[in-house]
Amino acid sequence: MKSIFITLGLLLMVTAQANNPKSLDTIYANEHMNMALFFPSQIKQGIVGNSNFVFTYNREKQQPLGLLKAVPGKDSNLLVITNDGSIYSYIISYSKNLEYPNRFITEQERIGTERQGMERTSQKEVPSETVRDSSISVKKVREKLHESCEALLQLPERKNIKKKRQGLSLTVKNLYTMRSEVYIQFEVNNSSGSRFDFGELELFKISGKKGQKASFQELEMLPIYKHNTPKKIDHGQSVSFVYVFTKIHLDKGEKLRVALSEHDTTRMVSLFFR
Structure with missing residues (x-):
């Protein structure tokens, strides 16, 4: 019951701040791989809408990394609040295959902030080129990790x-x-x-x-x-x-x-x- 009130409170807070609502991106996950989400700031709180999704993050020593897993079932939503007060919201869906099991979240993706008086820089429209550039950066990061691992094995x-x-x-x-x-x-x-x-x-x-x-x-x-x-x-x-x-x-x-x-x-x- 407590988690329901927390979720409702967060949703009401987001609704009050979302003067310029925009459609939410979808993040895919499955039970075989960790979908790694890197946020611009340390994660303070993360909530998923139903039990076929699990979002884990370091509650003891806050980190910007969160991991999403899923089993087959209905789509849901993920709500994340970071240490700087930013609020992020996504549709989450199950997929058998993940093309990129890593995603680097940008500040422009936030839907609002915890404090209404905080200056919002996220009201600008995010051009489609930014999304494409983000995908390329994820690919480059994966290539860097791959090369470093190969070098370590030698x-x-x-x-x-x-x-x-x-x-x-x-x-x-x-x-x-x-x-x-x-x-x-x-x-x-x-x-x-x-x-x-x-x-x-x-x-x-x-x-x-x-x-x-x-x-x-x-x-x-x-x-x-x-x-x-x-x-x-x-x-x-x-x-x-x-x-x-x-x-x-x-x-x-x-x-x-x-x-x-x-x-x-x-x-x-x-x-x-x-």
Whole structure:
């Protein structure tokens, strides 16, 4: 009931400010890929209209990155408020295929602000060329990430942190920080005697000790790009791939945990590293 009142309040606030209403863009998502949305400012609040869509963002340490996922169902809407008071609204829809699983949101796309007295620069019409240029910039960013990942795979190994379980070996081979991104190279070796169907590789930031419930925290770090991720790994095969994350800051006593699981089985291997 509380979430309904919050949503209604936000919608009323947006309606009051939308003196020049415009049609909303549609953002597509599915259950297989993360649709990464990069906003001009850190996300303060994000709301979706129904349960077949999930929008996740870092509530502990606000970041401009939000991830949208969906399962088949009716279209809905996404409402996002950022730290600078900007309000963004989109139609969200399920699609089996995503041409570009990344989108960089511009300030011109906002529909209003939290404070009515704030000067609005978004009332100008956005020319179609801007949309085309935005798509090109996303493509260039993906190309940059692809090239950086390829270069990382050619570099000498700086780390060799390994954990083996049930015939599966998970290794962290390299970790590089470049500007605002962290590139982590993983290697999986399968000597289990059967094929391994790649499920999920998840990265968590750990603080405190698990036995101390009051101080223990495990925060999932969501990737912004994946490179060479395999669908399956045959027996006797080793595969190297790279995940890219936004810059991760580790305080004293904090560490990272990576967990690799198999699709539709209970096989899993995880390790801790810094």
